[in-house]
Amino acid sequence: MAGISRRSLLKGMGTGLGALAAAGPLMNANKAFAAREKELNILCWEGYNSAQVLDPFRSKTGATVKAESLTNDPTMINRLRAGEINTWDLINVNNPWARKVMLPEKLIKPLPKAEFEPFFDKMLPSFKPPYKWAMSDDGKDLIGMAQRFGPYSFVVNTDKVSRKTAEEVGWDLFNDPALAGKYGILESDDWNVFNLFIVAGIDPFKEHTPEEMTKFDETAKRVFKGAKLIGDIASMNQALISGEIDLHLTGGTYSVSPARADGHPNLRAITPLKGPLASGKGGISWIEITSTVNNPNLSPLALEFLKYVQDPEVAHTVAFAEGTFNPVSQMGNKACFDLFTKEELDAIQWDSLEEEMARSVEYDIVPDYDKALDLMNAAKRLRG
Amino acid sequence: MADIALAHAPETAAELNRARALSAGARCALPVAILLGIGFLAPLVAILGYAFATPRSFDVFRSFTLENFATLFDPSNTVWLSFLWSCGFALATVAILAVVAYPIAYGLNVVFGRAAPLISVLFVFPLFVSENVRLYGWVLFYIKNGVLDGTLKWLGFSGGPEVLYTPGITLFGMVYTYLPFMLFPMTLGLALVPRDLVDAARDLGAGRLFIWREIELPLAMPGILIGMLLTFVLAIGATAEAKILGGQSIIVISHDIEIAFTYSQNWPLGSALAVIVTVFISGLTLFALSKLDLDRMLGRR
Structure with missing residues (x-):
């Protein structure tokens, strides 16, 4: 038999598989130690995973951005609890979970306060700093950013x-x-x-x-x-x-x-x-808080992304991302508010938003x- | 060569090694075995592990308790209702489809002639479109002021029947979805009936009903039973029909499993439920297959 026999083929395959198995952990280790400068993984409610929001960020940074949307908070948090803390960089859930559950369980980590707190100054009046749901229980740490509500x-x-x-x-x-x-x-x-x-x-x-x-x-x-x-x-x-x-x-x-x-x-x-x-x-009422996951190898793009969505135009895009339309806290900034058309304001019931929020307790x-x-x-x- | 080496008692060390090694067939099957092991068996093992884990925890393989099963078998737990709905609807789907699909299968074999392949394609065609999309299509058809209701009103009638969001429409959706799964095994079954035999029986004076009962039905039975089994197994796990068309007017067992894995975040309970359903369906399938001697039915013995 010239060339490849069945035995040599199987032998070759076996060697290949063996090499792959041996190299597997090493490859993972390499990946774990590699800087994650060009990748970002977001676990979120629908909207943040839309191309309208992510594509400009992708082209701006040249990064691979993956976002998975789920439709209830406990499922997302359990994903972190089940070991996916090493996978995700940002998590976007409703108000109480960050402060009451994820921070005490060390599933998320605080944000650089000096860098991010000034953003709250430009938000709608009810979000003025120190904004309760964005802060740790003792009021020392800033644990997330508010946007849709x-x-x-x-x-x-x-x-x-x-x-x-x-x-x-x-x-x-x-x-x-x-x-x-x-x-x-x-x-x-x-x-x-x-x-x-x-x-x-x-x-x-x-x-x-x-x-x-x-x-x-x-x-x-x-x-x-x-x-x-x-x-x-x-x-x-x-x-x-x-x-x-x-x-x-x-x-x-x-x-x-x-x-x-x-x-x-x-x-x-x-x-x-x-x-x-x-x-x-x-x-x-609900207010979404987006926090950085306590990932031992957090992508530096996580903080970049949090800043990116504060931009008036991006905030407007987030408000009208596919699926559902919502008011955003950045509407406190005139530059952002002016981007909303009359029809868009009508869709999100802007006329009664303030009184309805005042009549609601927070989730x-x-x-x-x-x-x-x-x-x-x-x-x-x-x-x- | 390897087979021959195995045929006599190994003598030399090399022969002994060769005898210990996997046979050629087993080695060739290895990639498939690995794929099935990872893709099919591993999730099942995980589900089994979770079924015995502490309720509402993620302590899989680290804890052992029968609590999840105790919860499910607790007389106050109404989960049996969902199980009953699923079984009942699966049985009803099978019964209706057996009656509906038989004439079509007969037609495809005997009546439609050259049009048969085209008609077969028409029945397969819906499978190319996602089930959810097709079911939402039916919602638009039956909904108030939708296709049916709107057209009837336009024609001067009082409007269509209010059928949406009822258990009845759920059954309709299941019959619609699973028709091809009953039709094609049945068509193959009927194709196994030799026409000569039918002609001979007719020449000997047998009536149509007699021919159907004594010749056609028994000879087509393998196909019919496989169609029934396939439909039943698929229908008992159906969720989309009850959710989209039925508006959750009934909760089916697979929906209960889904709730446990999502909103309840009780993976162990959901797994225990999944294990029970799997054991029930596989038990039933094995029982049916043991009663179904394909070789005998196909006349090979």
Whole structure:
């Protein structure tokens, strides 16, 4: 046999595989020690992963930027807990997680305060430094940057339920038997836990008594049974536009803005005038905080990127990135605000944003969330 | 050569080594075995590991508890409802598809003639489009003021039926999605029926029903049963239909597993549920296959 025999081929393959196996760890080690100047990995909510936001940064730095979007905070944080701390450079989650969970667990690291705090001066008045959610508990460290935010309670079709009625009746709309079968529920289970507590007349952000849990359970069963559908943002907007439903639980500027921008201004995010939340407030708002991951080999581009998104034009792009449209804290800067057209301001309900934020408490962690979520999942099964 | 070396007792050291080495076949299968090991077996092992880990933790292979299974088998846990919906809908899908697909399969074999390949392609064609996209298409068709409702109103009728977001439409979606998986094994099964046999039976005076019951059905049975099994296994894991068309009017078992892995962040519970479903489906499949002697059915023995 001239040239290659079956045996020599297998032998060659074996040697090759062996060499690869031996070199594998070394290659990884080389990679680990190599400077990560040209790569950046971002774990975020949708929007930051869009080409509109990332492409200019890619061409500016020549770096490989990867962004993965997920749609709930605990999943992202558990990715870090499960060992992906070495993979990611930036993490973008809702307000309480950075200060209350990720910093104490050393999943993120503080930002250079002198470099980043001045950005807060240019933000909307409520973000003036020291901004609570961007600071560590002791107020010494700056742990993240604020950008997108918004009220998030429920959405109505104002042709069917007027804004005035919705704001005045508030969460009791979902206790009204006449509206059974006319509402949907957005599949955003952490927020649904908050909102079912509120519909039951209970403040979600505290430890709950067994009686309160029983009431939560009853409310969950009733509200889920009465829902016409449960689905994602696109399904909710579609059902509202077509007239399948008149309102949906859990939603706000974040979810309804694409439909409003598409020519349906009759769909509107509502923040009730009153509710069982702290100080009798009627709704909940969220503020995203983007932090640097406690990656032993953090990419220097992480800080670059945080500065990049503060730029008025980029901030405007972030606000109107694909998927959802949201107000950004950088709108406090006139140069940024002027970039928003009248239609864009209307899509994000700028006219009532300030009062709605004032009527909302800030998203926080529910101490007995797991228990409530189990009850809610069981309630969902009883729909059929 | 290697096979011959293995045939007699090894004597020299070289022969002994050769005997210990893997056979040529095994060596050739090694790349596939490695690929399957990493891509198929490893995730299953991880799921199995997680199923016995402390609830709501990531202590895989570091902790051992039966708590997850105890939670699932707790009489107060309503997860059996999801399981029942999935099984019931999978069975209903199989039953409906068996009735719907049989005439088409028969047509493809006997009636459609030269048009049969084109008709087959038409049935395969939807598979080229993502399932979710097709299901959202059906939503637009059935939604209020959508294609059906809008057209009927335009024609002066009162509007279409309100079928969206119900368990019924979920079943419709499953029947629609899994039709090709029933149709093609069934078509192959019917192709196995020799026409001569049918003609002979007819010449001998057998009626159409008799021919169907005594000749066609038994001979096509391997294809029919494989189609049923394939459809059942796929349908029991279906989620998209219940979510997109059904608006989660029912929660299916794979959705429950998904919830455990996402919002609940209870990977061990989700894994335990996945293990139970996997054991159930594989048990059922093995049982069905043990009853299904393909060789005998194909007349090779």
